Amino acid sequence: MSIFVNKDTKVVVQGITGREGQFHARQCVAYGTQVVAGVTPGKGGQKMDDIPVFHTVAEARQATAANCSLIFVPPPFAAAAIMEAIDAEIELIVAITEGIPVLDMMKVKNYLSQSRSRLIGPNCPGIITPGECKVGIMPAPTHKPGGPIGVVSRSGTLTYEVVHQLTGKGIGQTTCIGIGGDPVNGTNFIDCLAAFQADPQTKGIVMVGEIGGSAEEEAAEFIAQNMSKPVIGFIAGLTAPPGRRMGHAGAIISGNSGTAQGKIDAMNAAGIHICKDLGRLGELCTEVFKGLY
C-alpha cells in the first residue's frame, strides 16, 4: 500500500521536450514509472524516446488514459499548465516548477477547490512510492521500498536527507511527498497525514516543516485530534532572521508569525516527537518507530 501513487499510476509529463522535463521523464521511466504521454504544444505527433507527445493534456488523457500529470513548465506558463490538467480531469497533478507568481497560484488554488483533482506542489520534488512509482525529481536510490514510514516535507533536499537517514537505519518508506516551498500550494500537511493515517502499511510518519505560514501549527492540531500513529517532526529555520525570504518563497517569518520556535511549541503540545538535531534523526527514528519496522 501507499498513498496517492503506485505501480498503476499512468503519468503524462507536461513540458516533456524541455531540458528538465526530458531528463526527469527518463529518470522516472528508468525507475519503472509508467510514463504514458508527454505534452508540448506544437510538438504533438512526435515522440520523446518511445513516449508519444501531444499538443494538449486533454488529447493525451484521451489517447492514453493518463491519470497523473508531472509538470515542468516554466513559471510564466505553469499556472495555466496546472489549470489545463484540472480541466482535463487529471486526478493527481504534480508541479515541480519553482517561481510561479503567488497571484497565479492563488487563482489556481481557488479553481482547484471546485474540481476533483489533487495538486502536489508547486516548487517541490514530487512524490515517490519506493519500488513502485516515482513522479518527481528526487534521487531514487536513496529510498528503501516496503515501508513502513511515510514522509511529508516542504523542502526537497531536506527530504532526501531524512530519507537517507531512514534508509541508513534500515527503515523503509511507504510514500514520500514533497508538498513544496511556496506560500500557496495544493496538497498540505493535513491531507498527507490523513492519507498516511488511513494507509494500513504506513506505521509512522516523519513530517518536515520550516519557517513561514501556519501549516505546521494546523497539522499539529490535526495530529493531536485525529492520529494514532507516531509522528516525528523537524522544523528548519531556528536561526533564520525575521523578514527575510530564506530561499523558498514561503519561508519567511512575518512579524511574530511563522517562527520555528512557535511551530516546535505547537508540535510539542500535540505530542509529536520533535527532532532537535537533524544529524541524529535516524537514531530518533529507531527509538520512536521501534517494533514497527
Next chain:
Amino acid sequence: MKIHEYQAKTLFERYDVPIPKGSVAFSPEEARTIAADLGGFPVVVKAQIHAGGRGKGGGVKLAHTMDEVSAVASEILGMTLVTHQTGPEGRLVKKVLVEQGLNIAKELYLSIVADRASAKIVIMASEAGGMDIEAVAEQTPEKIIKVYINPLTGIQSYHCLQVAYGLHLEAPTVKPFVQLLNNLYRLFVAYDASLVEINPLVITAEQTVLALDAKVNFDDNALFRHKDIVEFRDLDEEDPLEIEASNFNLNYINLDGNVGNMVNGAGLAMATMDIIKLAGARPANFLDVGGGANAEMVENGFRIILSDPNVKGILINIFGGILRCDVLAEGVVNAAKKTGIQVPVVVRMEGTNVEQGRKILADSGLNLTPAVDLKDAAAKVAQIVTR
C-alpha cells in the same frame, strides 16, 4: 521586493489613488525648489529608506518656513536613521520626500495583502490609523476589519462598502473612499503586489480622502512581468555581498555569525545553519546554490562566502540530486585554488556521484576536511570554532 514611499506614490498617482502634492529631493536645494512649488506651509520632509518607524526615529519633520525646509532637509539627508526595522546600525538617508501638509481630521489604516493560508486577497482596515498595526491586531483584534476576496472573481462594490461602513465613514467620504479602495485593488493585482499598505490614510477637514503614506511590496516571483518595477530597485538598500550573489543567481543572505556555509536546497540550507548553531557556532550566511547549480555557481558562492571577513570556517553540505557531487567538487576545488582559502573547510557530500566527488576533493591536494554525515560535519565545525 521593496520600494520607497515616493516610488509607491508614483504608482498610486498612475492608479488614481489620491496623494498629497510633493516630490523627491536629493539635496536641501532641491527640497526648497519643491517646497516653493507646493504653494504653502506647513511642508513635510520625510526620509526615504526601506524601513518603517521613520517618524519615531526622527526621519519625518514638519517645516513652517522656507528656512525650516532647508534646515530640516539638511538634518535628515545624510543622517543614519535607526528604527525598529533597520537594526542598530541604521540606514543612511540619501533622499527625502517633500510634501504639502494637510488638515487632518481622521487617520485610518488600510492595506491589501495576499493571504497564503486562505489563498485569498485580504483587505484590512482599521480606525486606529497611524499606529503599529501589528500591536493593534494583537491587543484589539476587534478593531480590524478584514474582507476576503476571491482572486478569480475580483473586487466587488459590496467588498468596498463593507470596509467603508466598518470604518464608520461619514456619508460624503464613502464614495471617494470606495473609489480609492477599488483603484488600490486594481494596482495590487496589476503589479503582483504582496502588500499595499496606507498608514495612515487620512480624511481631511475638507472631507477628502488621501494616502498620507504608501508602502508597496512585490512578489519576487512575478517581477519577470514587471520590468518597470525592477527599475525601482535601490541598491543602496541592499547588502553589497547579497547584490553580488544576486548577479550570479545565488540565493545568499548575509548574517552576523562566523561559520560560512554552502548548501543545495533552501530547507537543507536552513537546517544546516541550525546545526552550526547547535554545534556552538553561529552561521555567517544562508546560501542555497539550488538544484541546478553548475561548477561556476559553486565557485562564485565560495568566493562570496570568503569575502565576508567574519568567516572563520566553512561548512559545505550538499545532497546531490540534480546537482551532482562531482560537479560540486570541481567547483570547490577551482574556487579554492583561485581564491586561496585561508580558513578550514569541512565538506559533507551525499547522493549522486558521491564517490567521484570525494575522489576529486581528496586528489586536489587542498586542505579540505571530509565529513561522513551531518553529525560528523557538525562535530568538525564545532572543533574548528573552539580551536
